[in-house]
Amino acid sequence: MRLANTDIRALHVFQAIVEHGGFAGAEISLGLTQSALSLHLKKLEERLGFTLCQRGRRGFQLTDRGAIVYRQARLILAELDSFEESLSELRRRVTGKLRIGLVDNTVSNYDFPISEAISGFLKKMPEAEIEVVVDIPEHLETEVANNNLHLALGPIIYHREGLQYRQFYVEKHSLYCGRRHPLFLDSDDEPKLSVLRQHPMVVRSYGGDEELGIIKNALVGSRVSSMEAAAHLILSGSFIGFLPDHYARRWLQVGEMRNLSGSDLALHTAFFIITRSSRQKQPLRDKFMQELVAILNRRLHEG
Structure with a gap:
């Protein structure tokens, strides 16, 4: 079987479906409807002559042959990605798509x-083209590990091998608390921990351990x-919770939130550049990294 462009596209779709554990996650990742994903998968199975996965009420499950095809795909x-980038480098111009992952609400x-x-x-x-994916840190690390993202920027959950x-x-x-919260008008500049513990707190599914610490x-x-x-x-007035200062600034300025943190209640979250450990050159990623590092170095020297 000789691979056509349609086969390569179908393999991309199949890989995304497998790595997202079914159609729901792949829909978001690829920007395709479930019917379009099903059509790509059906055509690939017809080309190969066998079933790649079982899908139904029991959920999504690879067949034995499907698992082999996934590994080879x-x-x-x-x-193919590496080949395209290498050819671009030979032509002394970089083409292709750079895929970057970010955590939410860094734009502020x-x-x-x-x-x-x-x-x-x-x-x-x-x-060059560029694609930016916004997701939780755990998913971003997985996508970098699976080679679906060139790099990700954000806090880390696991140190993955x-x-x-x-x-x-x-x-x-x-x-922070919102304007409707009982602590908003509290006369104490820095409410005591014993008081804070009496109020429901919203925590992140990632990073929550730091907040509760x-x-x-x-x-x-x-x-x-x-x-x-x-x-x-927090804005509902029913919860207190931690937010990045840059993100909460807009509500502080209009009196919709109050900062409850004293000197002992600040939380500092480290952000990392996350890439795969590989000696293989990735021109797109490497060029972007050079640009990012140059900006960081310039800001460091500017103080």
Whole structure:
């Protein structure tokens, strides 16, 4: 069987379905409907002459042959990406798509260098495409490990084998309540821990251990997977919770939130550049990394 462009596209779809454990996650990742994903998978199975997976009420499960095809597809698609980037390097121009992963709500942080780095990268590499994926840290690490992202920027959950982590930034988080919360008009500038423990607290599904390490025995009222969800709950007046200072600034300025943190309640979250540990050159990633590091070094010297 000779691979056509349609086969390569179908293998990309199949790989995404497997790595997301079914169609739901792949829909978001690829921007395709479930019917389109099913059509790609059906055509691939017809080309191969056998079933790749079982899908139904019991969920998604690879067949034995499907597992073999998945392993081979990962190798083939990784080699194709590498081949395309190598050819571009030979032509002294970089083409292809750079895939970057970010955690949510970094756009309000003027000190976060990603927008400036993207601008500089695209000015120097005008023929390159760029894709930005926003997700929770755990998923970003998985996507880098699976070679679906060139790099990710954010806090880390696990130190995964096969990945490299380079710290480049520290983000300060403080404890906040909304205007409708009983503590908003409290006369105490820095409410005592014993008082804070009486109020339901929203914590992140990632990073929650750090938050609960600062306010031990907190009354956990809700767990969320994004800063936006935490902000909604805090603004409701029913919860206290930690938010990045740059993100909460807009509500502080209009009197919709209050900072409850004293000197002992600040939380500092380290951000890392996460890449795969590989000696193989990746021109797109390497060019972007050069741009990012140059910005960080310049800011360091500017003080």
